[in-house]
Amino acid sequence: MKRNVIALTVAAIAIVGPARAGTRDDVLAGIDRCASLADDRAWLNCLYGAAQPMRRQLGLPPAPASQTQLVPATPPFSVARVQPNAPATQQTHGGFLSFLLGGDPIISRMPLKDYFFDSHGLFTVTLANGQVWQQTSGDQIAHWRGPASRYVVSLSRGATGSVNLVVADEDVLYRVKRLH
Numbered sequence: 001m002k003r004n005v006i007a008l009t010v011a012a013i014a015i016v017g018p019a020r021a022g023t024r025d026d027v028l029a030g031i032d033r034c035a036s037l038a039d040d041r042a043w044l045n046c047l048y049g050a051a052q053p054m055r056r057q058l059g060l061p062p063a064p065a066s067q068t069q070l071v072p073a074t075p076p077f078s079v080a081r082v083q084p085n086a087p088a089t090q091q092t093h094g095g096f097l098s099f100l101l102g103g104d105p106i107i108s109r110m111p112l113k114d115y116f117f118d119s120h121g122l123f124t125v126t127l128a129n130g131q132v133w134q135q136t137s138g139d140q141i142a143h144w145r146g147p148a149s150r151y152v153v154s155l156s157r158g159a160t161g162s163v164n165l166v167v168a169d170e171d172v173l174y175r176v177k178r179l180h
Helices: 002-015 021-034 040-050 052-057 096-101
Strands: 105-117 123-127 132-135 152-157 163-167 173-178
Touching: 021 040, 021 052, 132 163
Parallel strands: none
Antiparallel strands: 105 123, 105 152, 123 132, 132 173, 152 163, 163 173
């Protein structure tokens, strides 16, 4: 399924008309980086966000930030790909460029053990491995209603040391910080 969507996306970009090879290369590189996302909905939205350089070149309206923010930054080294149905994993990477650009996966497909919202509507989650992460202020408000075990999250490094949390089957990227 994913390969068909990639093929269709690439074909659609090719049909749009002549373009600088550099822009097409940028789009294809972004699509390749989207492969690190385990959640299918986030992955598809990432593909749409990866097409932003071509949209800009053609004078089309920009893709929503919720899509463009899902495209991992260009990593200095290859990022480990996560299979959609793979068990939860914890990964660590490092280096100065990783700190500046982000994109490295931290945790993939980890169920929540618990969550709650503070008086401002910001969440704090406890992962199945016991780690506790808190949403940063000024971010989008989550509207979760079900039991914690229903939610599966992936975390990746953002730019300049920030951390992004994506919930499976949602197309929203939340900024979080680790409490413990």
